[in-house]
Amino acid sequence: MQENLMSDAVHAISVGRLFSSSDRYSIPLYQRNYTWGEEQIHRLVHDVIDEAKRGQTKDYFLGNLVVAPPEHKDDPFDVIDGQQRLTTLYVLLTKLRKYPEAQGRVSRLQPLIYEAREKATRALRGVAVSTHEDDESEQSAEDSGILQAANIIDQLLDDPETMRSFGAYNVIDYLLNRVKIIRMPIDRGTDLNKYFEIMNTRGVQLSAIDIVKARLMRHLSDPHDRSLLGQVWSACSDMDHYVSMSLVSGDTVKRRAVFGSDWEQLPPNDFGELRRRLLGTDSDVSNPSVDSQPLSMTLDDAIAAYSRVNEVVDTDEAEGDNRFTSQITFPTLLLHALAIRRPESVANREDRQLDDKLLVSRFTERLAKLPRSQKASWVQDFTTDLLRIRCLFDRFILKRDATLGAGNESTTDEEPGNWSLYRLSRGESVSRGSRRDSPRYLPSFSSEENGSDAADVQRKVILLQSALRITYTSPRTMHWITEALSFVVRHADLNQEVTAQGFLNVLENFALDRLEAAMAPDPEKVDVDPNGHPLGFGIPRIMFTYLDYLLVEEMNEPSFTFSYRTSIEHFSPSKEDVEHASTATHVQDRDLLNWFGNLALVTVSTNSKFSNNSPREKANNRPARRQSLKLELMARRAETSSWNDDDIKAHHEKMVGVLQNALAQRP
Known part of the structure; x- marks a missing residue:
């Protein structure tokens, strides 16, 4: 008791x-x-x-x-x-x-x-x-x-x-x-x-990012260096605005100095040069409270100094406010940055864990492996790396754009709008008869720079990134972002252009690697069909999402967008309404119900609405059909013909065939 x-x-x-x-x-x-x-x-x-x-x-x-x-x-x-x-x-x-x-x-x-x-x-x-x-x-x-x-x-x-x-x-x-x-x-x-x-x-409890920042700051003896780290950190942490706007809020002169006359250039990868452009060679430290700190700080000193740093809020350039929503948080971006710049000796899988609970320990371990004489230069390098990676993140990783109309239930209450992929460029606006610089958001891949088919490839990049986003919903599983950023960072380091097709190939290869593993699971761990494919709830989400990505081209549905779908739906329900059952939609071999051919990935609300309805009743729900092209094919078959054992097998073979062809023809 x-x-x-x-x-x-x-x-x-x-x-x-x-x-x-x-x-x-x-x-x-x-x-x-x-x-x-x-x-x-x-x-x-x-x-x-x-x-x-x-x-x-x-x-x-x-x-x-x-x-x-x-x-x-x-x-x-x-x-x-x-x-x-x-x-x-x-x-x-x-x-x-x-x-x-x-x-x-x-x-x-x-x-x-x-x-x-x-x-x-x-x-x-x-x-x-x-x-x-x-x-x-x-x-x-x-x-x-x-x-x-x-x-x-x-x-x-x-x-x-x-x-x-x-x-x-x-x-x-x-x-x-x-x-x-x-x-x-x-x-x-x-x-x-x-x-x-x-x-x-009350601000009593420090977050993990507060502790990491303080630990990095204590390795910088020069107050100007600490100020630069503080500005970069603050700007990069504002994940819902483009960092080229946040870093130099309201100061178009400095924005041109750091990001070029068109605002599209990467900032320098040299810490001293970045400091000169952003702070000015002889400029005063932007935060007097930091300037007054001794040249050597303990961790407690660093935390105390950091707690007095005032955050800068952009009030001069409101355009874009509340427009964009990042798909990851700042702690996760920091972990991606660590993974991209991992030492060759560090085990790949271990260092790429994206669990933000490990944020402090990840940085602590990385710094602990360095000789004392190298810690300051590592922090300086990480500062410039972080800013450059954040710029590349803004340009090459999708966001939600509240100004775009939602499609196919692709939105949630927390994230209005639709998927977008823009680069920020300098434009002009006219106010009261005078011209002023203002941000323009242009497609990341334009036809002028990447060829006549770049607009089509840009659409595919957005489509595949959104498919991966809803496949790997937990930040700790978003390794596709690490792969994509690693690719563009390598090109940036070599001053090479990132082409639309090259970038798409990276994303497709990542997805196909996961798809290949998903379609051939260990039968001792997962129930499989006679051909060794996973069954029921053991089917990884990538099989559904990558199939829909492929069906966009096969079915000529360029307007299709991905929704936040997380529920596996049995099109022919596992619990049949015997009283109202039809021979046209009756499945005799109940094992077929868990085959890939009888399943679709839908939103949680659609899964609840469908309940134990018959395939034809589900086919009548037109809005639900738009969330998945696989579901659309199943619905078409059920409403015009039947949905029985033979239909499940035929659909199963065709859809598995589409996936297998993609694996055979991978770039």
Whole structure:
């Protein structure tokens, strides 16, 4: 029997007992709805798996859960802070209770309640009993996020690789007993507006990028050098604006000095030259607080100095504000930069891990291997490398552009617009009769520079990058960005032009390497069909996305765009509606249901809408069909003919053939 914990004291509570004691939790009405998506959910689960793999017996803390204790004995705790993580854990534990590997290990859960939001509470109840009580057309922001989370976790737990990790490293036991949350009570009389203001502005906790910057800065004895590092770091960290705008905000003279008269040139790779162009040979240090620091700083000194650096916000050139959205964060960019400039002696796979939890240790290890006399020059080189890599990132890695119309459900609420690939160039604007420099966004590959077919290749580059973006949704798996940046960095180092076709070849080769491995898995680890291809939820996402990339040309669908699709859909459902079944859409050999020929990759909401509908009912959903060209082919066949055993086999053979032909003809 578990002991009761005092409700007004701070406790480290294991995930296994978070909902299984007498404690209950309620999400107050003033809290926002559940909003976590695949990236956050995957990160939570994979962080736990990573910690379990270490085989250590120490506890792993997920964070804080701030609550208002119950006023009466049977009342729930009101969740003040931490509700996204709490809701995710509730859905995860609910799903785990149904898996054979967790039978009898996850206790009965006390219900989680969303105050005055019946749809959200009902959705959580539906997750527990595997039913969705609302019609899809009636879903709202209250419950759609919860239902999507349930679908995402289902996909995770159906993934053979994830479940192998769960079994091999006792992940379930580790999650239940060693993963903990700090429950912190606050008085119900607390002014919550003041509380959140203090929590959001106190600036006490330093992030990993703060620590890395401070550790780099302490190796630079010259205050001008530290100022240059600070400016480059600040500009590069602004991931949603082009760095050539952020670095010299409002100063077109300096922008020309650093990036050329057309604003399109790479900054110099020599630290001293960059300092001369940006700061001026005899200029004062841009930040007096840094200038006043001694020439030799301890780490504590560096952190203290860094904490006093004022961030520069661009107010003079508003064009482009809130227009672009980067697909990675600054910590991930730093890891890509480290991977690109890795020493030859470092193991490729190890050094290219893109887990931002390892950010501090990655930099610490890299610097520790250098003699003391080389550390300052390494930091200087990394400063110029970072700026140049960020410039190349802006030009050659896709973003979301809010000014472009979305297509084929290719957007999310967080990222409006559509995919874009632009280089920033100097233009002119006229205001009150006078001309002034202003940014222009031009296609990264123009026909004048790269040949008459460059516009078509540019479209393919955007298409394939967006396919890879939705295939590898976690930042830690986005190695295609490292490959692409490594290619353009090598060309930049040699002062060579990057052609559209050459760049596309790099992306295609990366995708084809992954596709080849995906189509021939180890049969001892993954269920396979008679020809050795993976089945069901064991099919890697790259098979679906690269197939759609190829079908764009084969079906002549140049306007197709990729959506954020994460759910594997059985076109002929695994649970057939026998009462309304048609012979034209009945599948006798039930093993065929898990063949690639019967599956499509769709959005989470579409997967939920399709439910156990028949193939012909699914074919009537025209908007859903537009998200996948493979699904479109399946729908056409079902609505005009049939969808039975022979249809699945025929479609399977044709689609696998398209992929095999691509492998045989790879560039």
